[in-house]
Amino acid sequence: MSKANPLIIDCHGHYTTAPKALEAWRNAQIAGIKDPSVMPKVSDLKISDDDIRETIDNNQLKLMKERGSDITLFSPRASFMAHHIGDFNVSATWAAICNELVYRVSNLYPNNFATVAMLPQSPGVDPATCIPELEKCVKEYGAVGINLNPDPSGGHWTSPPLTNKHWYPIYEKMVEYDLPAMIHVSTSCNACFHTTGAHYLNADTTAFMQLLEGDLFKDFPTLKFLVPHGGGAAPYHWGRFRGLAMMLNKPKLEEHLLNNIYFDTCVYHQPGIDLLTTVVPSKNILFASEMIGAVRAIDPQTGFQFDDTKRYIEANTKLSAEEKFQVYEGNTRRVFTRLDAALKAKGR
């Protein structure tokens, strides 16, 4: 399966650099929740292809070329999903706009970006309401995955755990389309949780433990979840989780979870990546950077951007060349089968 020059597929990128008009429209929408007379129409948002190119050429694509990555699985900005704002209709309109914009990026740069859709989740609303948007993104936009927010309340955690039947309508569609979900929260509106420094990582740990505590993959043996940010605290506490699985009378993690759960490499220093690759089987690790994302700074210890995660994989001595190929390309094509099919159709 190895090859000399693997495709470098970054499975975790958000459109954090979208044209300012998008944020302005969202602010108008938020104002419109209280005062319907100022609610903008979808058609009020004007973003040209050139506007999009400017935000991509000088940002993600520039860095992809510099760092040597080929394809980014690209989804709407995670912190802007903000499912806690407004009701389902507000989320539905916002998700439709954001997904279309990401689709346009993938369409303008078909060799470099593939669409991952956000869902129009809303706290307390049946996730089944997200199905039409999900289906549209798969059928019309060629979406290869979705982002699923386990806490649409934004830091109050009012939804049931991911193992609850509440979520099954989404899972049924994921299985039907063989569509993986990255479990990714949005901005925190709880003052206790810094969005990127606490809420994101906590959500990863929380989701992993919910799945450990339950038996979801007995009901959905082919369901695939990506736990981002290197799995939150899970790999660092792998012994704790192996022990908790024993205490909860679950099978070994490999058998209980690792046919269905994958971790990305959004861990922004060498010792973290080295730990991840030491404790998690390489078949469960997918290359990612979340570039341009949470940490936009140059590490004074290395002279390179913190989120230039490819450097950590390159310098890692634990993974063999074959395993690095799997992390860069093989695993991602195996997990994101719709991406694999699209690439194969182009002879890649």
Added chain:
Amino acid sequence: MSKANPLIIDCHGHYTTAPKALEAWRNAQIAGIKDPSVMPKVSDLKISDDDIRETIDNNQLKLMKERGSDITLFSPRASFMAHHIGDFNVSATWAAICNELVYRVSNLYPNNFATVAMLPQSPGVDPATCIPELEKCVKEYGAVGINLNPDPSGGHWTSPPLTNKHWYPIYEKMVEYDLPAMIHVSTSCNACFHTTGAHYLNADTTAFMQLLEGDLFKDFPTLKFLVPHGGGAAPYHWGRFRGLAMMLNKPKLEEHLLNNIYFDTCVYHQPGIDLLTTVVPSKNILFASEMIGAVRAIDPQTGFQFDDTKRYIEANTKLSAEEKFQVYEGNTRRVFTRLDAALKAKGR
């Protein structure tokens, strides 16, 4: 400062094996919240010294001898603090009972246990109400530290961040008595968060990020916090936190936080301990096992208990002998100055 045979001080132990009469009394108290006619009196709780000896001799002390640790900083069972139950008076009575029991352990085994107090926190109640219990534990019980719950709601996170003035009355007393606080939540009553597999680790990460985001140690330069469970996700994501500190225009972590924040070694596998000792300066690492605690199982990979953390320190090749002495004894005596004074008074 090194010596051939350091005292092995475990800075994180809870009385998880307390006599069943304690739990029965607590259940009666909880019943009494709804029906005052069944509210038990404090004097209804009968636990003899022999009852205590039985629970310690066959559990913590037995394992301490087997594993070769000398002293445990001992506090009431963390998951039983359950500050979300009842009002301040309920918490005050419960904390007083639990603290006295831990003090009795320390009194029965003065060479092996030192008291760390829980506080009678209650959601929405001014933490200043905890001061009388805190003072009693220091003055009458010789408490060497406290456990501070950043989320007395039990998983709903309704209190302000630790950097908020809300908490300052506690900090003022901590400074006055040079009393460190371990930041430790209690049981989760939010179905999303498994207590020991998610809530504990999330709280560690959350607290660390709150302190990173703020400037608390400008107001309290001598305040000392212990972030348990190896710092939650913080060391694994050290690059992310170093980058976030830069983005938030904070000094380097060493300067901003590491004169005041310490991590324990409750990380239950070798790669986790090796990561911790690689990224966190050894002066900030304190030996601990949280034994007998969250994970009570033998790791099939090693044949030893997951929480036998001394084995990971022993096998660690990153720390020098001098640094291991600091982790086992030196750092803990430097941070817990009241413990150090008590040990010195006994010629230890």
